[in-house]
Amino acid sequence: MSPVRLVRLLPLAGSRRLLALGALSVGAAVLGPLSTIPLGRLIDHGGASQVIALLLVLLGQEFCTALREPAGAAAARRIDGVLRARVRAAATAMPLARLENPQVQADVRLALTGHRGRTAGMAAVALAGEASRATSALSGAVVLAAHVWWLAPVALALSIAQNRRIAAMLVGPGGAESLADSPEQVVRLRRAGYLAELTGGPGAAKEIRVFGVDGFLIGRYVAAMRAFLTPQARGRRAVVRGYAAVLGLQLAGAAGTFGTLAWLTAAGALGAAALAQSVLAALLVFAYGAGGYQLFEIAHGSKPYEAAMRLLHPPPTSTSNSATAVTGPSARDGEGPGMVRVTFTYPGRAEPVLKELDLRVRPGERLAVVGLNGAGKTTLVKLLTGLYTPQSCTVGTAEDAAVVFQDFTRYPLPLRDNVRLGAPAYEGTDADVLAALAAVDALDLLEGLPRGLDTPLSRSYTGGRDLSGGQWQKVALARAVYALDAGRRILIVDEPTAHLDARAEQEVFERLLDRTRGRTLVLTSHRFATVRRADRIVVLDGGAVAEQGGHAELLALGGRYARWHRLQTALIAGAGR
Ligand SMILES: Nc1ncnc2c1ncn2[C@@H]1O[C@H](COP(=O)(O)OP(=O)(O)OP(=O)(O)O)[C@@H](O)[C@H]1O
Numbered sequence: 001m002s003p004v005r006l007v008r009l010l011p012l013a014g015s016r017r018l019l020a021l022g023a024l025s026v027g028a029a030v031l032g033p034l035s036t037i038p039l040g041r042l043i044d045h046g047g048a049s050q051v052i053a054l055l056l057v058l059l060g061q062e063f064c065t066a067l068r069e070p071a072g073a074a075a076a077r078r079i080d081g082v083l084r085a086r087v088r089a090a091a092t093a094m095p096l097a098r099l100e101n102p103q104v105q106a107d108v109r110l111a112l113t114g115h116r117g118r119t120a121g122m123a124a125v126a127l128a129g130e131a132s133r134a135t136s137a138l139s140g141a142v143v144l145a146a147h148v149w150w151l152a153p154v155a156l157a158l159s160i161a162q163n164r165r166i167a168a169m170l171v172g173p174g175g176a177e178s179l180a181d182s183p184e185q186v187v188r189l190r191r192a193g194y195l196a197e198l199t200g201g202p203g204a205a206k207e208i209r210v211f212g213v214d215g216f217l218i219g220r221y222v223a224a225m226r227a228f229l230t231p232q233a234r235g236r237r238a239v240v241r242g243y244a245a246v247l248g249l250q251l252a253g254a255a256g257t258f259g260t261l262a263w264l265t266a267a268g269a270l271g272a273a274a275l276a277q278s279v280l281a282a283l284l285v286f287a288y289g290a291g292g293y294q295l296f297e298i299a300h301g302s303k304p305y306e307a308a309m310r311l312l313h314p315p316p317t318s319t320s321n322s323a324t325a326v327t328g329p330s331a332r333d334g335e336g337p338g339m340v341r342v343t344f345t346y347p348g349r350a351e352p353v354l355k356e357l358d359l360r361v362r363p364g365e366r367l368a369v370v371g372l373n374g375a376g377k378t379t380l381v382k383l384l385t386g387l388y389t390p391q392s393c394t395v396g397t398a399e400d401a402a403v404v405f406q407d408f409t410r411y412p413l414p415l416r417d418n419v420r421l422g423a424p425a426y427e428g429t430d431a432d433v434l435a436a437l438a439a440v441d442a443l444d445l446l447e448g449l450p451r452g453l454d455t456p457l458s459r460s461y462t463g464g465r466d467l468s469g470g471q472w473q474k475v476a477l478a479r480a481v482y483a484l485d486a487g488r489r490i491l492i493v494d495e496p497t498a499h500l501d502a503r504a505e506q507e508v509f510e511r512l513l514d515r516t517r518g519r520t521l522v523l524t525s526h527r528f529a530t531v532r533r534a535d536r537i538v539v540l541d542g543g544a545v546a547e548q549g550g551h552a553e554l555l556a557l558g559g560r561y562a563r564w565h566r567l568q569t570a571l572i573a574g575a576g577r
Contacts, residue, residue, distance in 0.1 A: 003123070003127060003298045003299075003302055004127070005305075006120070006123050006124040006127045006298070006301075006302065006305060007124065007127060007128075009079050009083070009120060009121065009123075009124035009305065010075075010079070010124050010125075010128065012078065012079040012082040012083065012121075013074075013075035013076075013078045013079050013121075013124075013125075014078055017071065017074055017075045017078055018075065020071045020075075021068070021071045021072055021075045021125065021128060022128070023064075024064045024067050024068040024071050025064075025068060025128050025129065025131070025132035026132070026135075027060060027061070027063070027064030028061060028064040028065045028068055028132055028136070029132040029133070029135035029136040029139065030135065030136070030139055031057050031058075031060045031061035031064060032061050032136055032139070032140070032280075032284050033136065033139035033140050033142070033143050033281065033284060034057055034139075035054060035057040035058055035061065035280070036143050036276075036277040036280050036281060038050050038053035038054035038057060039054055039273070039276055039277060039280065040273040040274070040276065040277045041053075041273070042054055043272050043273040043276055044271075044272075044273045068129070068132075072125040072126075072128070072129065073125075075121070075124075075125050076119065076121035076122045076124070076125045077121065078121070079120065079121030079124055079125075080114075080119045080120060080121035080122075083111070083120055083121065083308050084111070084112055086308070086312060087108065087111045087112060087308050087311055087312065088112070090311050090312055091108050091311065094311075095387075095388065096382065096387040096388055097346070097347055097388050098314075101347065104311070106307075107307040107308075107310050107311050108307075108311065110303060110304050110307040111304050111307040111308040111311060112304075113304075114300075114301070114304045115300045115301070115303040115304055116180075116300045117300075118296065118297050118300035118301040118304075119301055119304055120301055120302075120304045120305035120308060121301070122297045122301045123297050123298050123300070123301025123302050123304075123305055124301070124305075125297075126293075126294040126297030126298045126301065127294075127298055129292070129294045130292070130294040130295075130298065133287070133288050133292060133294070134288060136284055136287070136288070137156065137159060137284060137285050137287065137288035138156070139284070140280075140281040140282065140283070140284030140285040141153070141155065141156040141281070141285050142281075143277055143278070143280075143281035143284075144278055144281040144282055144285065146277075147270060147274045147277065147278045148260065148261070148264060148270075148278065151257060151260055151261075151278075151282075152281075152285075154257075155253065155257050155282055155285045155286070156285055158249070158250075158253040158286075158289065159253075159285050159286055159288045159289035160288070160289070161249075161289075162246055162249060162250055162253075162289030162290070162291075163288055163289050163290075163291055165242075165246050165249075166243075166246060166289075166290075166291035166295070167291060167295050167299075169238075169239055169242045169243070169246075170239065170291075170295060170296070170299075171295055171296060171298075171299035171300075175239075176235040176236060176238065176239045177296065177299065177300070178299075179231060179232065179235040180232060185228060185231065185232070188224060188227045188228040189228050191224045192221055192224035192225045192228055195217055195220050195221040195224055196221055198217055199214060199217045199218055199221060250286065250289060250290070253286070253289075254282075254286060257282050257286075258279065258282070261275055261278050261279060261282070337360075337361050337384050337401070337490065337520075337522075338359050338360030338361050338384075339357060339358070339359055339360075339383060339384070340358055340360075341356045341357070341358055342354055342356070342357045342358075342383065343355050343356055343357070344357075344379060344383060344388070344543075346379075352543060353376045353379045353543050354376050354379060354380065354383070354543045354544070355542065355543040355544045356544060357376075357380070357543065357544055357545060358545060359380070359538065359545060361384075361490075361520060361522055362520075363520055364518060364519065364520055365520055365521075365535050365536060366513055366516060366520075366521040366523075366533075366534050366535045366536075367520075367521065367522050367523070367534060367535065367536050367537075367538065368523050368524075368525060368531035368534035368536070368537045368538070369522065369523070369524045369525075369538045369540055370524070370525050370526065370527070370528050370531055370537060370538070370539055370540070370561070370564075371524075371526065371539060371540035371541060372526055372541070372564070373526055375526075375540040375541055375542070375543070376540055376543045377494065377495070377524035377525075377526070377540060378405075378406055378494050378495070378524070380524070380540070381403070381405070381492055381494045381522075381524060384401075384492060384522065385401060385403050385492060400488055400489045400490055401488060401489075401490040401491065401492045402422060402479075402480040402481075402483035402484050402488040402490070402491050402492070403480065403491075403492045403493070403494070404476050404477055404479070404480045404491075404492070404493045404494065405476075405494050406494045406495045408472075408473070408476035408479075409476075410457065410467075410472050410475075411457070412456065412457065412458035412460060412461070412464075413456060413457065413458075414451075414453060414454050414455060414456050414457070415433075415445075415446075415449060415452075415453050415454075415455055415457055415475065416430065416433055416453035416454065418457055418475050418479060419433045419436055419437065419475065419478050419479050419482050420433060420479075420482065421479060422436075422478075422479035422480055422481075422482040422483035422486065423482060423483045423485075423486030423487070423488070426482075426486035426487070428482065428485070428486065430453060432482065432485060433453060433478075433482065434453075435485070436478040436479070436481040436482035436485060437474075437475075437478045439478065439481045439511055439512075439515045440474045440477040440478050440481060440508055440511060440512070441474065441504075441507060441508060441511055442471070442474035442475065442477075442478055445467070445471050445474065445475070448465065449465055450463060450465070451463060457472075457475070470500045470504065473500060474508070477493070477508065477512070480493065481512075481515060484515075484516065484519065489519055489520065490519065490520040490521075490522070491512070491516055491519060491520070491521045491522070492521075492522045492523075493512070493521070493522070493523045493524070494524050495524055495525060495526065505525070505527060505530045506529075506530040509523065509525075509530055509531065509533070510533065513533055513534075527568060528561060528564045528565040528568050529565055529568040529569045531551075532551040533551070534551070535550070536548060536549065536550065537549065537550070537551060537554055537561065539554070539559075539560050539561050541560060546559070546560055547559050547560055547561050
């Protein structure tokens with residue numbers, strides 16, 4: 001991508017900030033070359049007015065240069081704020097299948113956090129700065145050309161060549177900075193970062209202490225860092241050598257230019273004023289050749305910009321990233337959620353997870369979908385809730401559903417908010433929150449919370465408490481029950497009790513059945529022994545409905561359900577003894 005495209009971001013800064021940045025950049029660019037006019041007059045004619053004029057111009061240049069920094073920072077902050085909001089909105093709206101793509105996740109991270117401390121806004125502002133520096137050099141060349149016409153293009157060409165050489169050495173492909181971005185170096189640095197986090201962080205602290213692996217991990221970290229830093233040091237040495245060559249060229253260029261000016265002056269071709277103006281102009285031209293921090297900002301900040309553009313304007317082919325579904329006849333309106341002959345394959349997978357699956361949930365029905373691990377239960381929930389968008393959409397999605405996912409969210413917020421987030425717009429009272437907690441047998445949870453419903457559910461907060469896996473699961477269930485009380489008509493629960501033992505699971509399931517009387521309930525579980533009271537039990541096997549019916553009916557059938565039910569009941573009974 002050409003960095004010039006970054007210019008499109010500048011209007012996001014807002015007209016006031018953009019105007020201030022533009023005026024200061026132009027001032028910084030042209031006041032230097034303009035100062036040669038009063039300087040020339042001062043040398044030729046003297047006089048206080050020329051001194052004042054020269055001082056005013058130089059002061060103006062200093063003023064513009066100094067204020068351009070904070071103005072640029074403010075513009076960059078605003079651009080980044082607007083861009084991040086757009087990226088967040090795009091990420092929230094995109095189909096789950098696309099969001100789960102590792103490349104898309106990397107783009108979201110890059111667009112939101114920047115690259116090596118540089119953001120898209122900083123890159124756009126740096127581009128304006130680079131344009132200002134180039135304008136200053138060009139104006140200097142014009143002043144120089146007014147005295148020695150042939151010297152100006154030579155000095156300008158030299159300066160541009162130096163600037164490009166430095167850019168290539170530092171931030172160009174294969175340059176020192178890009179070395180750290182090479183896939184091998186990124187992997188090395190990520191490994192070192194992971195090991196550093198592991199040794200210093202609380203996550204693995206228990207195992208590190210018990211097994212005494214700190215020495216081992218620190219050794220690994222040192223090795224990983226050395227593997228990263230050795231090629232970096234080699235790259236830096238190459239840059240130093242390259243810089244020596246560029247510096248030599250710069251010295252030769254400056255010596256040639258100033259030598260020529262001295263020779264022309266000695267020969268009487270240049271007067272004192274013309275000499276002073278030419279020297280000042282040549283210095284402005286050569287200043288561009290030295291390069292500046294803008295090179296880094298543009299190179300690194302372009303990466304988050306490109307990531308943001310990929311997210312905001314995905315190429316049409318990227319729909320191949322979304323989940324595909326080959327479906328049968330359309331679901332009819334007015335019925336519960338369901339799907340007709342749906343075959344579903346995850347992106348990047350060859351084998352379909354669901355194969356010609358037929359399942360329609362009747363309104364008011366309490367349906368249990370059971371199956372062994374990996375049978376496709378969670379996938380079924382993702383399709384039913386519309387989180388995956390099949391290419392031809394004949395899945396009747398449950399838009400009016402409260403859903404508890406297997407990997408539900410643990411909000412680091414007070415317990416009250418954790419429940420109320422099920423229906424943020426609903427003005428529920430504390431009594432409603434407590435009723436939802438009671439519905440999932442979670443009232444005893446309050447006993448361990450010093451500030452009751454106000455207790456933040458995170459140890460990162462003063463007075464906060466963390467919960468056990470089972471307690472968190474009950475909070476997630478209470479959130480869905482609260483949503484149901486707030487008006488949702490369908491409750492979909494994916495493995496509601498993965499963190500609970502079989503008896504607690506049965507207890508919660510029974511309570512949910514009572515609570516959802518007259519509403520539609522879809523519940524998935526890999527425990528066959530706990531769903532006997534469901535109106536209908538669907539056995540999922542190999543991505544298709546293998547058996548369905550009531551508990552007694554399926555037992556009498558003597559198939560998978562009967563077999564797995566018998567096995568799991570025996571295990572539970574054995575564990576209870
Ligand atoms: N996002 C995904 N991308 C690719 N494959 C996936 C994805 N999610 C699940 N799968 C695969 O789809 C298959 C079915 O997974 P799913 O989570 O639907 O099963 P499940 O019946 O809910 O299992 P469990 O009882 O263990 O939760 C598994 O082989 C799993 O590896």
